[in-house]
Amino acid sequence: MKVVVTGAGGFLGWHLRARLHALTSHEIVPIDRRNFDTIDRQVRNADVIFHVAGVNRGSDSEVEKGNVELAHAVANAVRKSWDAPRLAFANSIMCGNDSPYGRGKAEGRDILAAAATSVGSPFVDVVLPNLFGEHGRPRYNSFVATFAHAAANRVVPEINDRQVELLHVQQAAKALMDAIDVASAATIRPQGEPTSVAAVWQTLSEAHSLYRSGDIPPLATQLDVDLFNTLRAAMFPHAYPVSLPTKSDHRGDLVECVRAHGGQGQSFISKTVPGVTRGEHFHLGKIERFLVLRGRARISLRRLFHDEVVSFDVAGDEPAVIDMPTMWVHNITNTGADELVTFFWTHTIFDPDNPDTYAEKVDRDGVVAEVGA
Template sequence: MKILLTGAGGFLGWHTRVRLDALTDHEVTAVTRENWDSLGTLAQGCDAIIHIAGINRASDEEVEQGNLQLATDVAAAARQASVGRIVYANSIQAEKDNPYGRGKAAAARALGDSGCEVVDVLLPNLFGEYGRPGYNSFVATFAHAVAQDAPPAEVNDNPIGLLHVQDAAQVLIDALTGATGQLRPEAHQTTVVEVLDKLKSYRETYRTGDIPALLTDFDVNLFNTLRGALFPQSYPIALTPHADDRGRLVETVRSHGGQGQTFVSTTRPGITRGEHYHLGKIERFVVLGGKARISLRKVFGDDVIDFEVDGENPVAIDMPTLWIHNITNIGETELLTQFWTHTLFDPENPDTFWQKVRPHEEADK
C-alpha cells in the first residue's frame, strides 16, 4: 500500500513514520511544511492518506482556520488523486467550543466531504520520547525539566488521560484497513502530579544507573520519555569497580523491578555488532574488556553520536528508543561486552529493526 503521511516532521508524524517503516511494507511519502505546496502531486498513486499535520500554537484565528485549511487541501488532493481512504489524527478537543476544537471539528467535516472513506480518530493527550517541551505535552516539559534537575516546585494537579505516542501511531496504522467512522483510543488515567512524581523518582533511581521498577507499560513508556530527554548529555553512566586480591567486580545492572535478560558477547578486532533500533526495549551496553566505539543515529536523522569506551574504566550506555545503534571493536584485543534488556527475548516480537548507523559505510553484523 502506498501511503501519504502529512505532518511527518512533527511529534506524532515522526513516530508514525518510524512505526510504518519498522512494522509494515507500505511505501510512505512524507509531507512536511517544506513540500506542502506539492501535496496534489505527491498524492498521485497513493492508496490512503494519514493526515496528522495541524496547527496548535498560533493566534486563535490561525489555529481555527489553519486546521480547516490544511484539511481542505488534503481533501482536494485526495479527490484529484482518487485516494481511497483518509485516516485523520483528530483530537478529543474537537468536541469542545474553543478555537482548536472548532478547527479540528471543521477539518473532520472537510475531509468527510472529500468522497473518500474517512476514519476520524479522536486522540487524547499524547506523550512520549522526543516531544518538544513547552509545545507538544506537559509530560515533555516535565521530562526535560527533571532531566536538567530543575523540576517545577508546584503544579496544578488535575486528572488526565494520556496515550503513548507509539500507541497512537499504531491506531492510525491499523485504521488504514477495516471499518470507517470514528475511533476513540483509550487513554491511561493518571494525574499531573503523579506524572511529575514518577519522573522525579525515576531520575533519582537512574542517576547512578539503577533501573527503576517498571511495573506497567505506562511506567516503561514514561521512563523511556525521560531517557529521551536525558540523551546524550547524561551518558555514559560511570560504574564503580570493586577490586581486591582476587580480581575485580562491577555491578553493571541493578534493576529495582527485577526484570530483564543479560547476555555477554565477544567481538573480534574491527568487527561491528548491532545496526538496529528498538521501539520500546530498554537496552544497556557495558564494555568489560577491550576498547569499543558505540555509535547512534536517530531514525531518519543524519547526525551520528559516538562514545569511545574502555573496559578498564567501565561505564554504562543505555540505548534510547528509536535510535539506530552499533558497537565496534576499535582495539587490538578481543572485546568483551555485557548486554542487558528489560524484557526477555521473544522471537515472535523481537522489537529489533535492522538499519545501519552509517548507511553509506560497509559494516559487519
C-alpha cells in the first residue's frame, strides 16, 4: 500500500512513521513543511492518507486558520487525485471547544469528511487525548516533555496540578493505523491513563534520581515504562555512558550490572570475535542495556529517519552502561584484538510472538558524532 503521512516531521508524525516502518511493508510517503506544496502529486495513487499536520502555536488567528488551511490543502489534493484513498485525521479531544485550536480542528474535520464523501472513501476521525513520549519538544508538545527535560537537567519546573488523561504517542500511532482496516466512516477514541500533573513530575524526578547512578526505577505499570522511556530520550546522549562503581577487596572486583527496583527482566551474555558487529536493529518500547565485561567495543546508534550516528567507545576495564533509547537503531562492534564479552539486559522476558526487535542498519553514510571515551 502507498501511505501518505502529513506532518511526518512532527512529534506524532514521526512516531506514526516509525511504527509503520517497524510493523508494515507499506510505501510511506512523508510530507512536512519542506514539501507540503507537493501534496497534490504525492497523494496520487495513495491508498491511505494520515493527516497529522496541525498548528497548535501562534496567534489565535494563526492557529485556527492554520488548521483549516491544512485541511483544505489535503481535501483539495484528494479531490484532484481521482482516487478514493482512506482518510484518517489525527484529531483532538479539544475539537469543538470554544478555543482557536478547537474551532480549527472541528472545521478541519468537517472539510476532510466532506472530501472523503465526495470521492467515495471512508473518513476516520481519530480523537486523541494529551499525548506524550520520546522526543517531544519541551514547552511545545507536552508538559511531560518539559518535565522530562527538567528532570534530566535537575531543574524543578513550575507545577500547576490538575487531573489529566495521558496517551503514549505510540498508542496514538496504533489508533491511527487501526483506521486502515475500518470499512466505513468511523470515530476512534483511544483511552489514555488517568493521572495528575504532580504525579507525572514525581515519577520522572524519582526515576531520574535512581537512574543517574545506573539503577532501573520501578516499572510497575505501562505508564511507568512510557515515562521512563521519555526521560531516557531527554537524557540521550549527554548522560551516557553511565559509569558503574567497582567494589574491590582481596578476592578481586565486583560490579553490579543491573539494579532494578521491581519488575521483571532478562539477562544474557554474548561473546564476539574481533571485527564482528552485533545488533543492527531497533525497538519500539523495549528497554535494553549494554555493558562490556571484557575487551573493547564501539556502540553506535542512529535515530530512525535521521543520518547522524552517535558512537561510544567502551571497555571492560572501565565498567559503564549504555541503555538503548527506543526507536534508535543500534549495534555493537568488537574493536579490540581479543574476544569481546558483553552483558545485555532487557526489562521484559523475550516473547517470540512479540519480540519488539526490527532489523535495520545503523550505517547510513551519516556524520559520526563521537561521544564518550
